Amino acid sequence: MDTLSNRAEAQKIAQLLDVLPEQLDFLHGLPAEDVRQLRARTVDALYDDVPDMLDRIAAATKLVPAGVAAAISQKALGPRLAASVAGRLEPARAADIIEKLPVAFTAESCGHLAPRRIAAVVDRLDEDLVVRIAVALAERGDHLTMGRFVGHLREGALRRILQLIDDGVVLRVGFFIDMPERLDAILDLMGEERLASVVAAAGDGLWPEALAVAGLAGPERRARMAALAARQDPARLDGLVRTAHEQGLWEALLPLVALLSEEDRRAVAALPSLRDAEVLDGVVRAVVATGLWAEFLPLVGVLPPESRKAVADAAGELPDAELDAMVLDVEKRDLWDAVLPLVELMDEPAKERVFALPAFQEQERQG
Template sequence: MDKLSTRAETEKIARLLGRDPGEFAFLAQLPAEDVRRLREQTVAALYDNAPEMLDRIARATKLVPAGVAAAISQKALGPRLAAAVAGRLEPSRAADIIDKLPVAFTAESCAHLDPRRIAGIVANLDEGLLVRVSVALAERGDHLTMGRFVGHLRDSVLIRVLPQVSDEVVLRTGYAMDAPERLPHIIELMGDDRLEKVVASAADGLWPQALAIASAVTGEQRTRIATLAARRPPAQLDGLVRTVAEQDLWESLLPVVAVLSDEDRRTVAVLPALRDPEVLAGVVPAVVATALWPEFLPLFDLLPEESRKTVADAAGGLPDADLDALAREVDKRDLWELVLPLVELMDDGAKERIFMLPAFQDRAG
């Protein structure tokens, strides 16, 4: 999930700074955890050194009724400044004022609220208002802001919100969640029928978001998502593989394919995309870089013969260090039965190189 997580974190930083995500393309090579920490530092830099004027305004709002403070926020401050002031108030007071504001104004302000203040404010807001604001955010297409909030919403709110938002919104918000550990619970709240519709919607250009969600869950839930994806029409499934190849997302796809049944994995293996030499050329470097041989080899075994030969030639052309790492990983996981068909398809020169590797010499010794 690392590449997709890094991408999501980069988009969040760009939103915080009001810039185009493309300006932060240099972050793509960093681990997601590092980019997440950078986002947290960005939040602190933006909100911890707020002008003293905001504290004066916040103190002034305590002297007037919540309705008056709401009117001032709407007429005099505007969404951005109102959100900044709300971040300086006690959560209960901020909630009292928000309750008096139009939903559209609140939804627009949410994008500017200090993310660290969200949990406290949400805990003090009326359930009905949270539902209305969530739906308004969905209608605005503000998935990044929804991603900040959804992890703090009560089950009773989520159960009411989910039927009112599109499958696309669910995918985009799940991808952008600041609290991905909440995803498994939200998926359970959705139910099987809705999950199937959400996965189906990924074919409309949202396969990366679906892969990010599948990578964030484990066990039976990952298997459910993987199976639903594998049973989409072949043209849609082929589109998934080509998207993965174009964006180099093999590290996200292969662990998902690995949990499929043999029958569903066979469906993936015979896709037209996995007969395309250009697509297959990217698989081996990705598997080497991520040490995903245990996840890839069962799929390799089911590929058409010409595809297996293409993969074998690519593997045989790897540098000695990468081949040795492959051999040691195979030995550690006891995958020799799966890897030998790969070696058998290599040319004689590649076979000789492999058998002379330190890993093979150590094993022979």
């Protein structure tokens, strides 16, 4: 999940700085929490120390009717500067002016509004206007800005917006949601049929977004999304595994697979991609790096025999330090019943290496 969180946070910073996301690729190797803190400090730097000119413009707008202020915003300020000025106004005054502006102009301005002012301004807007702005943002493809705002919307507005946007938009907005604590409530508003449709849409190139949304959801909704994904057409589901392999998203996928029933897990295990030695080698290395043995081993147990052997061979070729770390993790989590059959599938030299490891010897003494 860290990779996806990092990706979302880096794109949010790119929007704040008005640069291409590719220019911030150097952030991708950092922990997501560090990038999140960088975004918070970027917000502080951009919105705390504002030019006196903005305060003077904001003060001037108080002297004219809201309609006149709206006209000035359009003709003289433009979307970016108008949003900056709105961030210096009392929320009620900002809302009055916004209600006089064309929806398209407001939608273009939304991405530039000071993040800490969003809640107070949105709370004062008419629900019909909120819905129209959300639809305009969706039409613009500005899912990142929608993600900033969605957590502040009331249930009535959310319910109406969900009826007006397509499934792909739901996933893209969920990927960028700034208030993940609201995500379960939003998923509940969809109902079972719509949630199934949203998960199915992930097969259209949106598996990373779906993994991110599932990872941010609470345990019950996460398990439900995992089950719905596992029941997709095998060709589309295979795309999920390929995506996890190609983009290094095993840390997001494996915890979801661990939540599946045995029947659903067997459906995943039967996928063509999990007969690919390169994919299996990649997942073993990812599991070693992330310590996700408890999440991975239930899947290993239902893989076809040739795939289990490929996993065993990949594990057997790991350096001694990584093998020793694996044994320590297995011991810590009491996973020997699941691991020993895997060790038995290794060739003799690999078995001897495992049995000679300090961590395994210690386990034998304690056993």
